Amino acid sequence: MMKLFRMLKPYRIPIIFILGLVLLQSLAELYLPTLMADIVNFGIVKGDVPYIWQIGGWMLVIAIAGTACSVIASYLSSRTAGGFAKQLRSRVFRHVENFSLQEFDKLGTASLITRTTNDITQVQNVLTMMLRMMIMAPMMCIGGIFMAVSQDAKLSTIFLVVLPVLAGAIALIGAKGLPLFKQIQKKLDRLNLVLREQLTGIRVVRSFNRGEHERVRFNGANTDLRDASIKVNVLMATLMPVMMLVMNFSMIAILYFGGQRIDSGNMDIGSLIAFIQYAMQIMFSLIMVSIIFVMIPRASASAERINEVLDMQPDLSDPEQPRSMKSLQGTIEFDNVTFRYPGAENAALSGISFTARPGETTAIIGGTGSGKSTLLSLIPRFYDVTEGSVRVNGTDVRELSQEDLRAKIGFVPQKAVLFTGTIAENIRHGKDDATMEEVIHAARTAQAENFISEMKDGYDSLIAQGGNNVSGGQKQRLSIARALVRRPEVYIFDDSFSALDFKTDAKLRAALKSETTEAAVLIVAQRVSTVMDADRILVMDEGRIVGSGTHKELLANNEVYREIVSSQLTEEEIA
Structure with missing residues (x-):
């Protein structure tokens, strides 16, 4: 957790103010x-009423000043912890x-979401407590002991x-709690x-009547989380009764x-x-420490996951000195490319070599698992090749910055992904500063204008x-x-026409011809009708x-x- 707290350097001045106010x-x-x-x-015993009023007034002033310091320190600590959490979330997101x-x-996506939200919130809550209690508790404990000794050594x-018993109880419960909190975060994942x-996957669940199966899975995960939480809560619940028991026996001993x-x-x-008041302050300072010890194990587990x-x-990083692209606009070259997924024994792609030139449409067809989508993933550098090289506009993609490379590519994934927002905003996701005319033109070319115009708000x-x-x-x-x-200079369509009817498919490909005269176009498709008009067709089988x-x-x-053609077309259509 201390590794994360190094990010508090920008908040040094507010932290100094907080420490001063807590002091x-x-x-x-x-x-x-x-x-x-x-x-x-000196007042009540001697019956000195003016002295009572005088000291009582000072007590009121000091109490108000202490309250003001507490309120301001609480505000600054919350603001500091909130800023730290915002900065940490941004850093994790960028990474x-x-x-x-x-x-x-x-x-895993679910784990990354938990780490970015729940885990950072746990660290934020502990930081808020630490800025107040981790400073205040030792001061109150040590100061209380000193003042109590000054009253009667x-x-x-x-x-x-009393103090060793309380400290031992806190340390023992804290040590047992840390592994359990790690379990809780994993169960939450x-x-x-x-x-x-x-x-x-709700549509698949319902269509296959797997609702009961999914309920069993969810209840199992939910029960595991509940059981782990109960273990922690039972352990932590024993701390407060132990503290109160020791404190009450201490009061009896002090009074006796x-x-x-x-x-x-x-x-x-x-x-x-x-x-007695100093003894209470000492005891409550240890209770404050115990509360922090309840929260620190869980925050420590969260901090470990964030640090992970x-x-x-x-695996992919930009070169220290990225090269600029050559003047071969819209050219893609695969030079004897071999690729293996991490941990896989067999290569997903072997000896792939071809060149796609501007103004040409290169189609890729093959059976399921033949490596078509994997091949396309190497162009925007979602993965790095194992052997050989992939060049865009004459430059190896590993020698380019990822941002410059992907700025030249228009990628349409196999599974269409849209974002929350308007239709225009989704289209502008490809170009932030696109004018409305450009948005409409792109929609018209993609054969989307008709259904957009039929929608209520267009x-x-x-x-x-x-x-x-x-x-x-x-x-x-x-x-x-x-x-x-x-x-872009390169268009990549990864089976992006599969959900279109034949008429819309044909109209879309015809419209693309005039839009891509100066760009290389790569199309992966399962349907022969989609690829048969391409300038060149690459047939893939078992990664080759x-x-x-x-x-x-x-x-x-x-x-x-x-074989692929005969499985889809009749003899008359082939002829």
Whole structure:
């Protein structure tokens, strides 16, 4: 956790103010029992009313000053902890943005969300407490002991028994609590994962009548979290009764031995009253420490998980001195590329070599698992090649900054993704400063204008979370419009026409011809009708290119392509 707290450097001045205010508050609270003792010993016992009013007035002023210090310190500590949490969340978010898909697969989306929200909130809450209590509690404890000794040193020997017992109880429970808090965070991750899968896959769950199965999964994860939480709460619940038991026995001992000392004339009544108040301050300072010890184990577990994210170095990083692209606009080259997924024995791609030139459409077709989408993922550098090289505009993608590389690419993923906001905002996701004319033109080219115009608010119509209020084909067309609006030098369509009917598919490909005259176009498709008009078709099988040519050439020369065509088209359609 201390590693994270190094980020508090920008808040040094507010922290110094907080410490100063807490110091003043502690001094005020430590001084009040002494004044009370003076009122009893010199005012009430001697019947000196003016003295009572005088010291009472000072007590009121000091109490108000202490309260003001407490309020201001609380405000500053909350503001500091909130700023720290905001800064930490931003840092985690920026770091995660640079992760390759491998890191996302390793940590999991649900876990990353928990770490960015719940875990950081745990650290924030502890920081708020620490800025107040971690400073105040030791000061009140040490100051209380010092002031109690000043009232009666002999009676203070009671603390030699009480304090070790309390400190031992706090340390023992804190040590047992840390592993349990780590378990809780893992159980919470699991619950989030199950819940996220169930909600995002609700259509599949219902269509296969798997509701009962999902309820069992959720109840299992929920029960595990409950059981772990109960263990922690039972452990922590024992702390307060132990503290109160020791404190009550301490009060009995103080009153018993204090009464004897008053009876023998070695102590004043006012001093005993002050001594009891100091004893209470010492006890409550230890209770404050116990509360922090309850929170610190959970925050420590959260801090470890946050540090795990921040310490994870992305497999993909920009070169120290990125190169600029050559003048080969809209050119993609694969040079003997081999790629293996991390931990996989067999290569997903082997010996891939081809060139896609501007103004040409290169289509890729093959069976499921042949490596088509994996090949496309290497162009925007979602993964790095194992062997060989991928070049965009004549420059190896590993020698370019990721931002410059992806600025040249319009990517439409296999699963269309839309964001909460209007249709226009979703299309502008491809180009922030796109004019309304550019947005409309992109939508028209993507064959989306008709259904947009039929919506109540047109381009200002709201898209629900995940695009659940539009059909699959409409989502694909909006995703295509998002890529078109940026007018990139390379277009990548990863099976992006699968949800379109044949008529819309044909119209869209015809419209793309005039839009991509100076750009390279790569299309992955399962349907032969989508690829048959391409300038070149690459046939893939088991991670290798087993054929390259036009539709007619491949029909004549490539057995794999003929099998794919014959499985989709009739003899008349092929002829």
